[in-house]
Amino acid sequence: MKYVSTRGAAPAVDFEGALLAGLAPDGGLYMPEGWPVFSVQEARAIGSLPYAEAAAEILSHFAGESFDKADIAKMTAEAYATFADKDVAPVVPLGGEDYMLELFHGPTLAFKDFAMQILGRLYDAALERRDERRTIIVATSGDTGSAAIEALKSCLRVNVAVLFPEGRVSAVQQRMMTSVIAPNVMNVAVKGSFDDCQAIVKTLFADEAFSRGVRLSGVNSINWARLAAQTVYYFTAWARLAESGEAVNFVVPTGNFGDVFAGYAAKRMGLPIVKLGVAANANDILHRAIAQGDYTPGAVKPTASPSMDIQVASNFERLLFEAKHRDAKALRAAMEDFAKARAMKLDEETLAAIRDDFVSDAVSMEETLAEIKRHYEETGALIDPHTAVGRAAARRLRQMGALEGKIVTLSTAHPAKFPEAVKEATGQTPALPAAYADLFERPEKMEHAPAEPDAVKALMRSAFGT
Numbered sequence: 001m002k003y004v005s006t007r008g009a010a011p012a013v014d015f016e017g018a019l020l021a022g023l024a025p026d027g028g029l030y031m032p033e034g035w036p037v038f039s040v041q042e043a044r045a046i047g048s049l050p051y052a053e054a055a056a057e058i059l060s061h062f063a064g065e066s067f068d069k070a071d072i073a074k075m076t077a078e079a080y081a082t083f084a085d086k087d088v089a090p091v092v093p094l095g096g097e098d099y100m101l102e103l104f105h106g107p108t109l110a111f112k113d114f115a116m117q118i119l120g121r122l123y124d125a126a127l128e129r130r131d132e133r134r135t136i137i138v139a140t141s142g143d144t145g146s147a148a149i150e151a152l153k154s155c156l157r158v159n160v161a162v163l164f165p166e167g168r169v170s171a172v173q174q175r176m177m178t179s180v181i182a183p184n185v186m187n188v189a190v191k192g193s194f195d196d197c198q199a200i201v202k203t204l205f206a207d208e209a210f211s212r213g214v215r216l217s218g219v220n221s222i223n224w225a226r227l228a229a230q231t232v233y234y235f236t237a238w239a240r241l242a243e244s245g246e247a248v249n250f251v252v253p254t255g256n257f258g259d260v261f262a263g264y265a266a267k268r269m270g271l272p273i274v275k276l277g278v279a280a281n282a283n284d285i286l287h288r289a290i291a292q293g294d295y296t297p298g299a300v301k302p303t304a305s306p307s308m309d310i311q312v313a314s315n316f317e318r319l320l321f322e323a324k325h326r327d328a329k330a331l332r333a334a335m336e337d338f339a340k341a342r343a344m345k346l347d348e349e350t351l352a353a354i355r356d357d358f359v360s361d362a363v364s365m366e367e368t369l370a371e372i373k374r375h376y377e378e379t380g381a382l383i384d385p386h387t388a389v390g391r392a393a394a395r396r397l398r399q400m401g402a403l404e405g406k407i408v409t410l411s412t413a414h415p416a417k418f419p420e421a422v423k424e425a426t427g428q429t430p431a432l433p434a435a436y437a438d439l440f441e442r443p444e445k446m447e448h449a450p451a452e453p454d455a456v457k458a459l460m461r462s463a464f465g466t
């Protein structure tokens, strides 16, 4: 299996090349040259396997010649043994045709662990056999950072620099990153938004001398291997629900458009999905893009669901690539115009292609808190604010008739990562799992930087001696 850049000006690479590169050298994102396609029977057989085996099956299709299936199976067995729930990604009925897919049972309590626990092991194996090192840069709005640190902190061949927006992640999220004190890990509190952090990452990739010098790599969802691993839970959830092979809907709380794009990939791989619901918070650029064709970022607004406080969503480029029939030249021009104008209007053909697969909604902060309260009163269970955005959107999309039949909402984080919002909504404080009981007694270590690439470069050079 080969991987091509969405901007068409970089050579195709194999899975290992895409994994270790993160971003393509032309600034584009790698995409599989073609989709592996399964019949409904095959999808059911894969989705009904124990989670780690389903993951090995799907990932081996993406990995091609890069990794042996047996090696991948060993990695997935180890990776998902770190999860607290025996089902790894349990599906919880909510009544009627509504379900929740719980994705927060991994070591850092958010869905990012599903892919990151695999990526750490793939990096280890690839760098060991190449006898190479990499410097990994991560932009985070709170969850990717801790998942990456947890997965990579004991990789001997990588250094990890994590950029997070100062004061814009929850206290638990921050501590889960900054309390890991290891020689190959550096946390940087950046004065700015997540978009500023993500823009610095892309600038450093584009800086050829720096990027080549430090052997830069990235494990944000720009990295195709992240999305490949995230397709798996769509298969296992569907197999549990669709007794007669019928199609179901998924509603996905969305920020960088990675998780919902993994759902789209699953659909392209033959999984019967009616629609994918994009649930945004007040940073509603993706809802405006899908509903009105207007992809124009505003200033990032702080909300009760901080991990989704994102305007420029990296993976939207992957969707545009597909919607424009993989016309990389046209997309490259569109992305260059977008970089200059900070606005993009989607043409009718592109919009129609997107609307074949997606519906969308945006949920305000008041609605998010009201949803946490409603869910608690109706079920006795606490949900985190990102999940609440998904549930509120799912209910509204059903009421409007935009979604019919079974709806699975992705529950993307543990409520204890966002105790302030949950308490405000319900008066209850969700308890952190035992592994984090002393989180606030642990020492913290972090650097501080303005939202400037040169400042981050200097910190990376001094921390890692590169």
Ligand SMILES: Cc1ncc(COP(=O)(O)O)c(C=O)c1O
Pocket: 110, 111, 142, 143, 144, 221, 253, 254, 255, 256, 257, 258, 259, 260, 307, 308, 386, 387, 412, 413
């Ligand atoms: C808890 C949580 N939910 C939802 C999202 C949105 O996921 P994505 O960025 O893949 O759209 C994120 C991060 O972005 C997150 O951390």
Ligand SMILES: N[C@@H](CCOP(=O)(O)O)C(=O)O
Pocket: 139, 140, 141, 142, 143, 144, 145, 219, 220, 221, 222, 255, 256, 258, 307, 308, 314
């Ligand atoms: N919500 C994310 C933002 C980065 O997303 P990614 O999926 O591209 O890594 C976070 O928690 O950091």
